[in-house]
Amino acid sequence: MARIKPLTPQEVDQESKDIFEAFLKQRGNVPNMFRTLAHRPELLKTAFRHFTTVLNTGTVDIRLKEMVAVRVSQLNQCEY
Structure with a gap:
């Protein structure tokens, strides 16, 4: 459960x-x-600008970027 709603x-x-x-x-x-x-x-x-810049620029497809983020979270045993 989140501590901050x-x-x-x-x-x-x-x-x-x-x-x-x-x-x-x-x-x-x-x-x-x-x-x-x-x-x-x-x-x-600020976080929204950063997030959209990272996901929407460059040559790597946005879906691949999302999959990498999920996999890194799994490898770090991040429950979120």
Whole structure:
């Protein structure tokens, strides 16, 4: 169980809602990490920019980047 409650779209400011909507459009969900970062909108905005830059630039396909992230988490026994 999370120690810090992830926020819902109804609990965040407009700029955070816009980021949530971008995730919904792109992925169909808002990852809990970003819902939790919404407690500090400036961190959410920075993390979102970083995340989208890493995933959407370069020559490696986005699906492969996602699979690598999942595999690294498995190898590190990350339950999240």
